[in-house]
Amino acid sequence: MLQLLNPLWLWAIAGIILPIIIHLWHIKTGKTLKIGSIALLGKSARQSSRSFRLTDWLLLLLRCLLLLLLAFLLTEPLWQKQAQTAKTKGWILIEKQPVKEVYAHFKPQVDSLLKTGYQLHEFDASFKAVKLEQVLKDTSRAAKAKQKPASYWALLKLSEQQLPKKMPVYLFTSNQLQHFKNSRPNLNIDLRWKTYTPADSVSTWIQNAFLTSGDSIRLIVGSSKTSGTSFSTINLLNADHGDSRFNVSFAEGKPFVALKTSPQPPVLVDTSTLKVTIFQNRFPADAAYLEAALQAVKKFSGRKIKLIATNNFNQIPAKQDWVFWLSDQIPPKNIERKLVKGGQLFQYETGKPQPINSWISNAENAENTAETINLYQHFLADKRSIATAKTIWQDGFGQPVLSLQEVGNLNIYHFYSHFNPSWNDLVWSSDFPKMMLNLILKSYPQKDFGLNDRRIITSDQYQPVKTDNQNSFTNSPKPVDLTNLKHACWIALFLVFLLERILSMRTKKEEIYA
DSSP states (O other): OEEESOGGGGGGGGGGHHHHHHHHEEOOOOOOOOOSOOTTOOOOOOOOOOEEOOOOHHHHHHHHHHHHHHHHHHTOEEEEEEOOOTTOOEEEEEESTTHHHHHHHHHHHHHHHHHTTEEEEEESSSOOBOOHHHHHHOTTHHHHTTSOOOOHHHHHHHHTTTSOTTOEEEEEEEOBGGGOOSOOOEEOSEEEEEEEOOSOOOEEEEEEEEEOTTSOEEEEEEEEETTEEEEEEEEESOSSSOOTTEEEEEETTEEEEEETTSOOOOEEOBOOOEEEEEEOTTOHHHHHHHHHHHHHHHHHHOOOEEEEEESOGGGSOSSEEEEEEOSSSOOOGGGGGGEEEEEEEEEEOOSOOEEEEEEEEESSOGGGOSSOEEEEEEOOOOHHHHHHSEEEEEOTTSOEEEEEEEETTEEEEEESSOSSTTTBSGGGSTHHHHHHHHHHGGGSOOOOOGGGOOOBOOHHHHSOEEOOOTTOOSSOSSOEEEEEOHHHHHHHHHHHHHHHHHHHHHHHHHHHHO
């Protein structure tokens, strides 16, 4: 049975009207007849004739078929058929990527289940039935092990749609936390889940490397083990005679650093300088508080930061990474020219300030602040801004104090207060430099360390919640096999396109020599 994951693309079939219109609009070219004399020819009115008739039927059909195949491909077709389960006592699901290691841990159980009539299936989105010998010989799985791990919970939820009711399933996987994403599902399947702790239960890697203002290389080194993940800072003061644990090399004039005991490829050292401008306008005191916080960020992080303060818009240099617009005037439209693509604009909101008796906290983690930051005045955020922006800082009522909005190539931070003690206690708080540090660090891409995460979870944490709903329709009465028709569609599309080009070129040559 045919299934379409995106049937909305069937509307693209209407595109076949274009080649039909082109073929109907057929203009027949007149022929020149040479005669000896035109004396006997009378005068006649000029006439131009156009005949609306279909020509080159085969070429028309090929072009229509080409559009039909393209629309069919966009619908993501799948062919579903019932699997043969007459002799299947149950399923065995084995983690796909480190399959040899999984099998080595559970060899007696897997072999025993196979002998009693259980069928081995890949633990991925296809759940394809496989032979144990073929799986163990597949060398392509070593490369797939470096890919981002799939969520076990999501795969189990997907398997619920293909398994017949009450069929026992044995699942063998690792217990590493990196494989468990989102929330734990409720499942209506007979599941026995066995896990193990992989041999490489400790991982060390370079999370980040950058050049400091003192021209030394600062490394952020991650270390993960079963109990948790931590990060440490290491400074390489001399690239030639630095830490013996690291290798510093140069390629095409760019510095790279590598950890000798890690298979991680050399990491490019970031040598860029973050360019920040504070436009103070009529608020020099606010600018002074902000500049002090940014200087603390620069000293603590070690990043190369070039800080400029000015009250003249024309003195703002081009290609700035950050512009802090501390003004009660709306930024000009050409402010985007002063920033790099994807730059950050931090601006004061305008309007009539409203008194308030509240506090400022981090919207994502309100308990992360070490002390209470009182809020005395603020601007009211309109409903449109709240709906289209992400709240970064909020007040005690959950209303935004700082929000982030993406507008074209800019990230605009809307600040509904001021950096001034008459508005809030933010500038007196020890959390102020830390809150600014969190904003500035967003200018640097954060690498995902999921593949290096070695934390584990217990059985009580990963086991799905078992449900026993007799009226559930999530399980199919019989298991099904799904075959993706994408590759077949691409082959057919290429062949039809090739045939259409050959026929089109031949038709043009015939018209030229006719």
